[in-house]
Amino acid sequence: MPSKGYGRHRYFGPEDGDVQLSDPNQPAGDSGSFLAMTDERLILIFKMGNSEAFAELFRRYNDSIYGFFRRRLENPGRAEELSQETFVALLRGIERYEPRSTFRSYLYGIAMKILMAERRKAVKQESTPAGNFDIGADFAMDASIWVQRAIEQLDADHRDILLLREYEQLSYEEIAVLLRLPVNTVRSRLSRARTALKAFLLPLRPEMRNEP
Amino acid sequence: MSAEPHAFQQEELMAYLDGELSGERALALADHLAHCTECSSIAEDFCSLSQQLNAWRVDPSPLVWSSLQAVQVVDVTSLASKGKPAASKFSLRSVVRKINLLPVIQQRWVWGLAGVFAVLVVAISSLVSYMIASHSVTAFYNLHLSPSDLRDVKHYLDLERLIATGRLNVPLGLVAGPIEPTNTETTRDSVPNIGPAPRSVTADTAPMIAKTASLSLTVKDVDAARASLEQVAKKHHGYFADLSTEMQSDGGHSLTASLRVPTGELDPALAALRNLGQVLEEKQGGEEVSQRYVDLKARLLNSRRTETRLTDLLVKRTDKLEDVLDVERELASTREEIERMEAQQRNMKDQVSYASIALKLTEQYKPAFNLAPPATSTRVRNGMVDGYHAAVDSALTLILFLLQNGPTIILWLVILFFPARWTWRKLRTANIPKLVVVL
Numbered sequence: 001m002p003s004k005g006y007g008r009h010r011y012f013g014p015e016d017g018d019v020q021l022s023d024p025n026q027p028a029g030d031s032g033s034f035l036a037m038t039d040e041r042l043i044l045i046f047k048m049g050n051s052e053a054f055a056e057l058f059r060r061y062n063d064s065i066y067g068f069f070r071r072r073l074e075n076p077g078r079a080e081e082l083s084q085e086t087f088v089a090l091l092r093g094i095e096r097y098e099p100r101s102t103f104r105s106y107l108y109g110i111a112m113k114i115l116m117a118e119r120r121k122a123v124k125q126e127s128t129p130a131g132n133f134d135i136g137a138d139f140a141m142d143a144s145i146w147v148q149r150a151i152e153q154l155d156a157d158h159r160d161i162l163l164l165r166e167y168e169q170l171s172y173e174e175i176a177v178l179l180r181l182p183v184n185t186v187r188s189r190l191s192r193a194r195t196a197l198k199a200f201l202l203p204l205r206p207e208m209r210n211e212p
Numbered sequence: 213m214s215a216e217p218h219a220f221q222q223e224e225l226m227a228y229l230d231g232e233l234s235g236e237r238a239l240a241l242a243d244h245l246a247h248c249t250e251c252s253s254i255a256e257d258f259c260s261l262s263q264q265l266n267a268w269r270v271d272p273s274p275l276v277w278s279s280l281q282a283v284q285v286v287d288v289t290s291l292a293s294k295g296k297p298a299a300s301k302f303s304l305r306s307v308v309r310k311i312n313l314l315p316v317i318q319q320r321w322v323w324g325l326a327g328v329f330a331v332l333v334v335a336i337s338s339l340v341s342y343m344i345a346s347h348s349v350t351a352f353y354n355l356h357l358s359p360s361d362l363r364d365v366k367h368y369l370d371l372e373r374l375i376a377t378g379r380l381n382v383p384l385g386l387v388a389g390p391i392e393p394t395n396t397e398t399t400r401d402s403v404p405n406i407g408p409a410p411r412s413v414t415a416d417t418a419p420m421i422a423k424t425a426s427l428s429l430t431v432k433d434v435d436a437a438r439a440s441l442e443q444v445a446k447k448h449h450g451y452f453a454d455l456s457t458e459m460q461s462d463g464g465h466s467l468t469a470s471l472r473v474p475t476g477e478l479d480p481a482l483a484a485l486r487n488l489g490q491v492l493e494e495k496q497g498g499e500e501v502s503q504r505y506v507d508l509k510a511r512l513l514n515s516r517r518t519e520t521r522l523t524d525l526l527v528k529r530t531d532k533l534e535d536v537l538d539v540e541r542e543l544a545s546t547r548e549e550i551e552r553m554e555a556q557q558r559n560m561k562d563q564v565s566y567a568s569i570a571l572k573l574t575e576q577y578k579p580a581f582n583l584a585p586p587a588t589s590t591r592v593r594n595g596m597v598d599g600y601h602a603a604v605d606s607a608l609t610l611i612l613f614l615l616q617n618g619p620t621i622i623l624w625l626v627i628l629f630f631p632a633r634w635t636w637r638k639l640r641t642a643n644i645p646k647l648v649v650v651l
Contacts, residue, residue, distance in 0.1 A: 055277055066273030076271075083275050143267035151268075165230070166265045172232050187232070191223045198261050 039103035047094060058087060061107055068111050068168055073118065082118060086111045105174045108164075112178055150200035158193035165190055220244060225251060229258050369542055420505055421498040422563035423475055425482060426570040431489035434465040434575045441469065441571070444484045448477040453568070464575035471569040478567040489573065505560050512553045519546050 034042060034056040045053040065086050069079035089110050097106055151159055160179065164170045172190075176183045220228075220241050227233045228241045245252050431437040434457060445451060450473030457467045473481045486494075522543040526536070586594075 058277055058280065062273045062275055066275060067270045070270040071268070080274055083273060084280060087275075087280055143264075144269065147265055147268040166262065167268075172227070172230070187223050187227055191226050194226065194258065194261055195222075197265075198257060201261070201264055 040099050043094070043097060043099075043103055047097075054091070057103070061104075064168060065107070065111055068108070069115065071163060071167060072115060073122075078118070082111075082114050085114055089114065101177060102174065104170070105177055108168060108170065108174070109178055146201065150197055153200050154193055154196055158189050158196065161186055161190050162193040162197065220251065222254060225254055226258055229255060369538060419500050420502045420560070420564045421475075421500050422560075423478055423498045423567040424496070424570075425478065425567065426493070426495045426572075427482065427485055427491065428493040428572045428574070429485070429489040429491055430574050430576055432576055434467050434573055437488050437573050438467060440488050441467075441471070441485070441573075444481060444488075445471055445473070447484070448473045448481040450474070450477065450481060450566075460575075466575065467571070467573040469571045469573075471571055472566045473569065475565060475567050478569070481569065485569070485571065492574070499563075501560050501564065505557070505564075508553055508557055508560065512550065512557065515546055515550045515553065519543065519550060522546060 034053060037045075037053075037056075039057060039060070042053040042057050046057070062083070066079060066083045069082045069086075070076060073079045073082070086107070090107060093110075097103075151162065154162065161175055164175045164178065165172075170178065172183050172186050175181075176186045179186070181189075224233060224237070224241065228238055233241065245255060429437075438455075438457070441452075450471055453470040453472050455467070455469040457465055459465055471481070471485075482494075482496075522539055526539045526543065
C-alpha cells in the first residue's frame with residue numbers, strides 16, 4: 001500500500017486520523033521531546049500552560065498555513081497577515097478545542113473561515129499569476145505559471161478540493177468536514193478535478209511531463 | 213478506460229493511490245494493477261499529475277514565532293497556574309448551557325412553590341376584580357358615578373339586577389339615610405312613624421311585637437254578650453275584624469269574632485271580656501317582626517333608589533328604542549316591587565300597632581219549657597211518619613249489609629258447598645239401618 005499522500009509533505013507522529021489523547025498530567029519534558037509528540041498532545045500540554053508546545057505546533061504548520069493562503073491569494077503580504085491571524089485565532093480559541101477531530105482539521109478550519117471572510121471582502125477570489133505568461137522565461141517559473149493557470153480553469157468547488165488534497169494533504173474525511181460535504185462527494189469531485197486538470201496540463205511541453 | 217467493464221472505477225483507483233481505500237479493497241486493486249495495463253497507465257497519469265502540481269511552490273512563511281508572541285492576547289501562565297479556562301466571551305448561550313434546570317424541576321418544593329404562586333395570582337386577580345366592581349358599585353350608589361359613565365344601558369341594568377338578586381353585595385353603609393321618595397302617595401299611605409329613621413340598617417329601636425290573644429267564654433245570653441262586646445270594643449278604641457253567630461243543635465247560640473284593639477289596650481280589653489261570662493280557654497302570644505321590618509325597609513330604600521336612577525336614565529341616556537324598552541320594563545318591575553313591599557310594611561305596622569283577639573262565646577244549655585202538648589192527629593201523623601222512616605231505614609240497612617258482605621258470603625258458600633254435601637251424604641248413609649236378609 002502506498003504511503004498516504006503521494007505528494008511531497010510528510011507528517012510527524014502517528015498516522016492521520018488517529019487522535020491520541022495522552023495523559024496531560026505526564027511531564028512534558030524538554031522541547032526536544034516535543035518532536036515525537038502528536039499535535040493533539042501538544043495542544044493539551046499547551047492548554048496546561050506550556051508555551052513551548054505551541055511553539056512546536058507553530059513550527060510544524062507555519063509554512064503549511066502560509067502556503068494555504070499564498071496559493072489562494074494574490075498578495076503575499078496579505079497571506080502573511082492572514083497566517084498570523086490564523087494562529088492568533090487559534091490561541092484565543094484554544095479552550096474551545098475539543099479532541100473530536102484532528103488538530104490539523106481544526107487548524108485548517110480556522111484558516112478556511114478566515115479565507116472565506118477575506119474572499120467576501122476581496123475583489124478577486126484567487127491568486128492570479130503575477131505578470132504575463134511568457135513561454136521563453138525560466139522553466140521553473142513557466143511550470144508554476146502553467147499549473148496555476150490550469151488550476152484556475154477548474155470550477156471553484158473542484159479547485160478547493162484539489163488544493164486541499166494536493167497541497168494541504170488533507171484526507172478525504174478531513175476535506176469533507178472542512179467543506180461540509182459527504183465523503184463520496186469529495187472523492188467524485190476530486191476525481192473530476194484531476195481529470196480536468198490533466199486535460200488542461202496536456203498541452204504542456206514534453207519536458208514538463210517528465211519533470212519530477 | 214476501455215469499454216470492457218472493469219472491477220474498479222477510476223475513483224477507486226484514485227482513492228487507492230491517495231491511501232483512502234479500505235484494506236481488502238486495496239489489496240484487490242493492487243493485485244489488479246499488477247495484471248491490468250490500462251489501470252496501471254491511469255495510475256501513472258495520476259502520479260504524473262501530482263508531480264506536475266509540485267511545480268507550483270511557494271516561498272517559506274516569513275512569519276516568525278517572536279512576532280506571534282508580540283500579539284499574543286492570552287496569558288498562558290494564568291492558564292497553567294489555576295487550570296481555569298481563559299476569560300471567554302460571555303454569551304447567553306453559554307450561560308444557558310451551564311444552567312442545568314433538570315435537577316431543580318425534579319424537586320417537589322419547586323412544584324409546591326409554583327402552586328402557591330399560582331393560587332396567589334388567582335386570588336389577587338379575583339380580589340382586584342371584586343374591588344373594581346365594588347368601587348363601581350360604591351361610586352354608583354353614592355351617585356358619584358352617573359349612568360352616563362357606564363359603558364351602556366345594558367351594563368347598568370345588569371349591575372342593578374345583580375344587586376337586586378343579592379349576587380353583588382352593596383356595602384351596608386351605602387344603604388343608609390332617608391331618601392326622598394319620588395312618589396308622594398307613599399307618604400300619605402304610610403302609617404304614623406313609630407320611631408326615628410335609622411341611620412344604619414341594623415336599627416337600634418325597640419322591638420316590634422305583633423300581639424295576639426284568644427278567649428273562649430260561656431255566657432248566659434249571646435245576644436246580651438254581643439252588645440257588651442261592642443261596648444268593650446268602643447271603649448278600648450278597637451274594632452271587629454269579623455263577627456258571626458250561629459245556632460247550635462241544642463237550640464243555643466254561639467258567637468265567633470275577631471276583635472282588634474290597640475296594643476296598649478290589650479290587657480284592659482281582655483279583662484273586660486273575661487267579665488262577660490265564664491272563661492273556658494284563654495291564650496296570649498306575640499311575634500317579633502323587628503328584623504323583618506328592618507330588612508323590608510332596607511329593600512324598600514334600595515328599590516326607591518333604583519327607581520330614581522332608572523327614571524333618570526330614561527330621561528338622560530336612552531336613545532335606542534331597545535334600551536328604552538329595557539329601562540321601562542325594569543322600571544315597571546321595580547315599582548311593582550316597591551308597592552308590594554310598601555303593602556307588607558303597612559301590614560306589619562298594623563300588626564304591631566293593633567293586637568288581635570279571637571273570641572268565641574257559647575250560650576249555656578237551657579231546655580225548652582212547653583206548656584201545651586201537641587194534638588192527637590199530629591201525634592198519629594208523627595207516629596206514621598216515624599214508622600215509615602224506621603221501615604225504610606231497616607230495609608236500607610239490610611240492603612247495604614248484603615251489598616257489603618254478600619260477595620264474601622257467596623264466595624265461602626261456593627268453597628264450602630262440595631265438602632259440605634259430601635259430609636252430609638256420609639252422615640245420611642251412616643244413619644240408614646242396614647237390612648239384613650237371612651236366607
